[in-house]
Amino acid sequence: MDPTTSQRDQNILDVIFSKNMEFAPLDGINLDPSTITAPVIQPDLMVRLKELERAAVGLAEKNNIDGAIGKFSEAIELCPHYASAYNNRAQALRIKGDSERALEDLDKAIEHGQGQVAILKQAYTQRAIIKKQRGDEAGAEADFAEGARHGNEVAKQAVQSNPYAKMCNAIVSEAMAKLRQ
Incomplete structure (x- = not known):
């Protein structure tokens, strides 16, 4: 690396010249999973949230999209900062054609999923x-x-x-x- 080039500039150059356009993390963004800043969810609550998500996916696979949305909503009610439920409910809402509500959920997933x-x-x-x-x-x-x-x-x-x-x-x-x- 050129000593006059910042790490951020070097990352951008790496992206530009990469044949497969791999993306490097930008300044201030650490993609290391050990640095997750989301609020801690108690283990017993996490078990329940995962159960609800599995049930919702099962319903969606049986083409019961409304039932799946209900299960994801239940998870969100139990834990309003649980980003995964917003993300998954958005997908179900997209399937139903409700892109407005899906966008709202995706904004929440991004907000809570930092x-x-x-x-x-x-x-x-x-x-x-x-x-x-x-x-x-x-x-x-x-x-x-x-x-x-x-x-x-x-x-x-x-x-x-x-x-x-x-x-x-x-x-x-x-x-x-x-x-x-």
């Missing part, structure tokens, strides 16, 4: 899909980038297929090749 990579990668990607469906290209692009940065493969593909990102990558690669000569 530091929880598994939650954030899904929530940002789901939110990006809804925004894209609604014609909010800039919002979708930003959320896909966040989903990709947190490791979601669908989001990474969306970012890679972005023509502006490809064009930028090509221009910078060409400029750097000329500089090397």
Whole structure:
């Protein structure tokens, strides 16, 4: 690394020149699972929340989306800062076609899921899909980038297929090749 280049700038350059566009964490964001900052959920409550989620998934698999939403809602009532339930309920709401409520849940999942990579990668990607469906290209692009940065493969593909990102990558690669000569 060039001694005059900051770590953040180096991360950005790594993204630009990466053939597979892997994303490096940005300054101030630590993706290490041991640094999760979410409120601690007592073990007995966590067991109950997981039971409710399993039951909800079972109902969804049987095409009982309303029942699944009810179970996820029950989990949220028991623990209003449990990001996973918001994220999963948003998916069920999306299936039902209620994108407005799904967006609200995804905002909550992101708010309560800070530091929880598994939650954030899904929530940002789901939110990006809804925004894209609604014609909010800039919002979708930003959320896909966040989903990709947190490791979601669908989001990474969306970012890679972005023509502006490809064009930028090509221009910078060409400029750097000329500089090397």
